[in-house]
Amino acid sequence: xxxxxxxxxxxxxxxxxSIRKKPGLIILYSFILLFVIGSLLYLILVGDKQVNILPVDxxxxxxxxxxxxxxxxxxxxxxxLSTGSTFFTMADVGLLFVAPISTKKILFYGLISALxxxxxxxxxxxxxxxxxxxxxxxxxxxxxxxxxxYVILVIFCQLLSIGVYIFSNGNQSRKNMVKMLLYxxxxxxxxxxxxxxxxxxxxxxxxxxxxxxxxxxxxxxxxGWVIMFFKGVLMxxxxxxAISLALFALVSILCISLLTAHKADYYEDVLQxxxxxxxxxxxxxxxxxxxxxTNRKVKVKDKENGLxxxxxxxxxxxxxxxxMKRSSRFIFVDxxxxxxxxxxxxxxxSIKNEMKAYIILAAVIYIQFxxxxxxxxxxxxxxPYIYLMPEPSIKKLFAASISSLLKPCVxxxxxxxxxxxVGGASILHCLFMAIAYICSxxxxxxxxxxxxxxxxxxxxQVVQMFIGIxxxxxxxxxxxxxSILFSIFIxxxxxxxxxxxxxxxxxxxxxxxxxxxxxxxxxNTEISEVxx
Amino acid sequence: MLSVNNVTKKYGKLVANDNISFEVTxxxxxxxxxxxxxxxxxxxxCISGLLKFTGSxxxxxxxxxxxxxxxxxxxxxxxxxxYDMLTIWEHMEFIARAYSLRNWxxxxxxxxxxxxxxxxxxxLGKELSKGMQQKLSICCGFLPEPKLILFxxxxxxxxxxxxxxxxxxxxxxxxxxxxxxxxxxxLDSVNEFWNSTNIMMDGKxxxxxxxxxxxxxxxxxxxxxxxxxxxxx
Numbered sequence: 001x002x003x004x005x006x007x008x009x010x011x012x013x014x015x016x017x018s019i020r021k022k023p024g025l026i027i028l029y030s031f032i033l034l035f036v037i038g039s040l041l042y043l044i045l046v047g048d049k050q051v052n053i054l055p056v057d058x059x060x061x062x063x064x065x066x067x068x069x070x071x072x073x074x075x076x077x078x079x080x081l082s083t084g085s086t087f088f089t090m091a092d093v094g095l096l097f098v099a100p101i102s103t104k105k106i107l108f109y110g111l112i113s114a115l116x117x118x119x120x121x122x123x124x125x126x127x128x129x130x131x132x133x134x135x136x137x138x139x140x141x142x143x144x145x146x147x148x149x150y151v152i153l154v155i156f157c158q159l160l161s162i163g164v165y166i167f168s169n170g171n172q173s174r175k176n177m178v179k180m181l182l183y184x185x186x187x188x189x190x191x192x193x194x195x196x197x198x199x200x201x202x203x204x205x206x207x208x209x210x211x212x213x214x215x216x217x218x219x220x221x222x223x224g225w226v227i228m229f230f231k232g233v234l235m236x237x238x239x240x241x242a243i244s245l246a247l248f249a250l251v252s253i254l255c256i257s258l259l260t261a262h263k264a265d266y267y268e269d270v271l272q273x274x275x276x277x278x279x280x281x282x283x284x285x286x287x288x289x290x291x292x293x294t295n296r297k298v299k300v301k302d303k304e305n306g307l308x309x310x311x312x313x314x315x316x317x318x319x320x321x322x323x324m325k326r327s328s329r330f331i332f333v334d335x336x337x338x339x340x341x342x343x344x345x346x347x348x349x350s351i352k353n354e355m356k357a358y359i360i361l362a363a364v365i366y367i368q369f370x371x372x373x374x375x376x377x378x379x380x381x382x383x384p385y386i387y388l389m390p391e392p393s394i395k396k397l398f399a400a401s402i403s404s405l406l407k408p409c410v411x412x413x414x415x416x417x418x419x420x421x422v423g424g425a426s427i428l429h430c431l432f433m434a435i436a437y438i439c440s441x442x443x444x445x446x447x448x449x450x451x452x453x454x455x456x457x458x459x460x461q462v463v464q465m466f467i468g469i470x471x472x473x474x475x476x477x478x479x480x481x482x483s484i485l486f487s488i489f490i491x492x493x494x495x496x497x498x499x500x501x502x503x504x505x506x507x508x509x510x511x512x513x514x515x516x517x518x519x520x521x522x523x524n525t526e527i528s529e530v531x532x
Numbered sequence: 533m534l535s536v537n538n539v540t541k542k543y544g545k546l547v548a549n550d551n552i553s554f555e556v557t558x559x560x561x562x563x564x565x566x567x568x569x570x571x572x573x574x575x576x577x578c579i580s581g582l583l584k585f586t587g588s589x590x591x592x593x594x595x596x597x598x599x600x601x602x603x604x605x606x607x608x609x610x611x612x613x614x615y616d617m618l619t620i621w622e623h624m625e626f627i628a629r630a631y632s633l634r635n636w637x638x639x640x641x642x643x644x645x646x647x648x649x650x651x652x653x654x655x656l657g658k659e660l661s662k663g664m665q666q667k668l669s670i671c672c673g674f675l676p677e678p679k680l681i682l683f684x685x686x687x688x689x690x691x692x693x694x695x696x697x698x699x700x701x702x703x704x705x706x707x708x709x710x711x712x713x714x715x716x717x718x719l720d721s722v723n724e725f726w727n728s729t730n731i732m733m734d735g736k737x738x739x740x741x742x743x744x745x746x747x748x749x750x751x752x753x754x755x756x757x758x759x760x761x762x763x764x765x
Contacts, residue, residue: 300619300654307618307625315629323617326656383613387582389630390602523597527582 003101004109012116024463032123039129043140046133058234059209061136062227066212069153069223076157077182079273080164081175086273087114087158093274097267104260111155118154122147145233149226156222156248163255166269185221205350218244221251298326313391313399320376320403332410336371340364341414348423354496357425361433361500364415365440368408369472372444373451377404381452387522394519401445408441428497436500439507440476446514447471453518453525479506533558533680533711534579539587541574541735548574549585550735556680556711561702561725564715565757566732572715573610575732576684579713580607591680603631606678610685610715612669616658620649620668623657624675631676643671646697663689670698681705683714687721695721719753729753731760 019025079085087110088096096106125147132138132146168174189211196207211217218228218240225244232240259266310318321331328334347360380386380400389396412434420430450471455464483503491498534556541549548571556562564572578585581597591601618626624640627633644650647667652660660668666689673681687695703725705712716722731739739760746756 298617298656300656302654305619305621305654307622307629311629312632313630315626318629319615319618319622319626322622323615326617383615384580384582384607384609385613385626385630388580388602388605388607390599391630392599523581524584526584527577 003099004096004105007096008109008112008116022463024467028463028466032127036123036126036129039126040140043129043133043143057209058136059213062212062230063209065149065226065230066223068150069226072153072157073160073222074182076161077164077178080161081168081178083276084165084169084269084273085158085161086270086277087111088270088274090274090278093267093271103266107256107259107266114158115151115155118151122150122154125150142230142233145230149229152229152245152248153222153226156252159252159255160222162266162269162273163251163258165273166258166266169269189220219247221247300326313389313395316380316386316396316400317402320400323376324403332407333414337411337414340367340411341418344415345418345422348419348425351423354425354429357419357423357429357433358499360419360423361436365437365476368437368441369444369447369469372404372408372441373448373468373472375404375448377401377445377448378451381448382527384527387527393522394515396522397449397515397519401448404445404448405442408438412437426497432497432500432504436504436507439504439511442511443475443507443514444472446511446518447475449518449521450514453521475510476507479503479510482506533560533592534713535588535590536575536579537588537590539575539578539585539589541571541578541583541585547735549578551587552735552737553587554730554737554740556713556728558679558709558711559706560727561706561712561714561722563722563726563729563753564713564732565717565719565729565753567761570732571735572732573684574735576607576682576713576715579682580605603676604679606673606676606681608670608673608681608683608686610688612662612665614657614660614665614668616656618657619654620644620657620660621653623668623672627672627675633676636675639677640671640675643674646701647671647694663691663694666690667694674701678710680711680713683712683716685716685718686714687716687718699725719757723753726753729756731757733761 019029076085087107092106092110096109125143129143132143136142138146164178168178192211193204193207196202196210197204200207200210202210212227218224218231225247228240229244232238232244259269307315307318307322310316324331324334344360344364347363348357351357351360377397377400386396386400415437416430416434419425419433420427425433447468451464451468454471455467480503483499483501483506486502487496487499536555537553539549539552540547550571552575554562564575566572574583577583579589579591579596581602589596592604594601594604596605614623615626621640621644624636624644628636628640641650644653647670649664649667649671652664655664657665657668666686670686686698690698699721702712702714706725706727714722714726726743728740728742730737731741739756741756746752
C-alpha cells in the first residue's frame, strides 16, 4: 500500500511542479483559479440575496443534467460493449500490474486516481457560478452539490462501462441484451414525452421539461438519480439525497464485485481499454485524431485504389476529398453536419424568432471553430509532407485549405435550410446567415495558419485551445460590433436580414489579410513536434 | 551535396544544436551518432526544413528551404507519418503527384516489392503495423529519387528482411553518387557501408572521423563511440 500512496502523492506533486516550466499553463491556471476564487467570493458576498437577473426555472437545469446523464449513459455503455473502460494508464499496466501488490489495493488506487481526474475535469462547473447565481439564484451549497453529483456521475459511468464489459465480453447474446435494454430505455423515454405532449397539450420542449420534473423520474436509472439528488438538495430532502446516493452505491458495488470476483483478476478486463486509450492519446499527439474518429470499416476496391487527380500542391485538395469520401459516404456531409442540423432544427423550433436566430448563428460559428481550427489543415501542418513538398508555401497552404473552405459551404445549405423550414426564419435571413457562416469558416482557416505561426512550437493542446479561443474573440469582436451598430443605426426594419452582412465582409477581409501575410508560413515556421 | 554551416537550434534556453558545421559529399554515407538527447533528430529536422534555426544549410548548393533543395531531398522520419485514410499505393501516388514525378509507377511497384508491401497495396494507413508503416515511409522517401537522403533511426521496427533490403538500397544509393545522412543507435547495422561519422554530445559535434582514418588507427565504430561519449560524460 505504501508504494501506491507514494505513487499517487508523487505523481500529484510532480504534476504540480511541472507547471513551473510551462508559462502558458501558469497563465491559464492562474486565470482559472482567479476566476473560480472570484466567483466563490461573489457567491459568499451576495449570500442569499435574490439576484435573478435572468430568471430561468429550475427545470431547464434538470434538463441539462439529464442531457449529461443520458450522454454518459449511452457513451459509456457502448464503450463497455466494445473496449470497456479503465482507471489505469499504460504505465500502471507495465509497472503496477506485474508488481507483487494485491489486485484489490491496485483497484482502490485506480478508483482514487480516477476520482482525482474526475474532480479536476468537473471544475468547469465552478466557471458557471455567475450564471448559476444570476439564472437560478443558487448559493454555494447548490453549486458544490452540482460539482459533487457530476463527479459521482463520471466515476459511476466508468464503473458501469467496466461492468458492462465484464458482463458482455465475448458473449454476443449478452451484448444484444444490453443493446436491447438501452433501446427499450430510449423508447420508454420517447413514449413518456409523447404521452405528456398529448395529455397536457404542450410542445416537445415543455413536455421534456415536465418529464424530468416528475417525481417518479428520479427513479429512472442514472439520469433520474442525478436529478433526484439535486432536487433533494434544492428542497432540503435528506431522503431523496440518500435514496439517490444509495442507488448509485448499490450499482457501483455490483460492478466492483463483478471486477473483484474470481480472485479479483480484472487485469485482462481493463487491458484492452487501457491500450485503446493509450493509442488514442498517441494518435492525438501525432495528429491522427481527426481521420481516426471514424470507426467505419473501409474496404478499398481495386478500381477505387488511387487518387487519380491532382498534381503539385493541389494534390492536397484531392487527397482531402478522398479521405473525406472514405470517412463519410456523402463526402462533405458527415456526422457533424447531421448533428448540427438537428441541433439547429430543435433550437430553431423552440425559438421561432428571427432576431434570436442570431444566437443560433453565434452557436454554430462557435462550434465551427473547433472543427476547422483542429481540422484537416491542422493535421497537414503536423505532418512533414507539406513542408517537404517542392512547391511554393502559399500554393500549398491554399491547396490544403480548400476542403476546409468548401465544407462550411455545404454545411450551411443543410443548417440554414433547417432554420428556415423548422425555425420559420425568412429565406433572406437564412441566406445572409449562411454567408456569414461561410465567411467565418474562411477566418478560421486563416486562424489555423496564424495559430501555427504563433503557437507552432507550443505543445500543450489545452493552452493552444484557450489561446485559440482568445484569438477568435479578438478577431471576431470588431466584425460583431460593426454588424450590431449597422443593424441599430443604419438598417431600416425591412432590411434587417442584412444585419450579418458587415460581419461577413469584415471576415472575408480578415481572412484575405491573414492569408496574404502568412502565405510564406511553411518557410518560416516549425512543424508541431510530437510530445512524447 | 549537404553543407551545414554554424547551425544553432534553441528551444527556449535549451541549446539543442550548438553551432554545428559539417559536410556530406556525393557517394558518402555519413553517420550521426550520440547518446539520447544529443540533438541528432533536431539536426535532421533542421536540415529537412521542418525546424527554424540560425546558420545556413545548403542542399546541392541551394538553401534548404528552397524548392530546388526540397526536390533533391528525401527524408525518412523516426516516427512514420502516414495518412490513415490513404492506401499504401495511394501514398506512393500522392508523393509522385506532389513531386510531379513522371514514369513513377514501375519504380513504385519495385520499391513496394522490395519491402514486401506489393500484396498489401489496398491496405489503409491506419491498418498497417508499426513495421509496415516504417517500410512505407522508406518507400515514400525513396520514390522521388532524391540526391540527399536523411534517415532518422531507419532500422527501428523493421524485420530482418527489411533491414537487409534497406542496407542494400543504401549501398546502391552510395554507389549512384547520392549523399546519405543516417542518425542511428544501431552501430552494427551501419558498419558495412559508412564513410564518415559525426559523434554528437550536448548539441555539439564532438568528433568527426572518416572510415579510412579509423581503419588505419585500427579502431572500430563502437570503441570510438564509447571512448568519446564516456570521456565527454
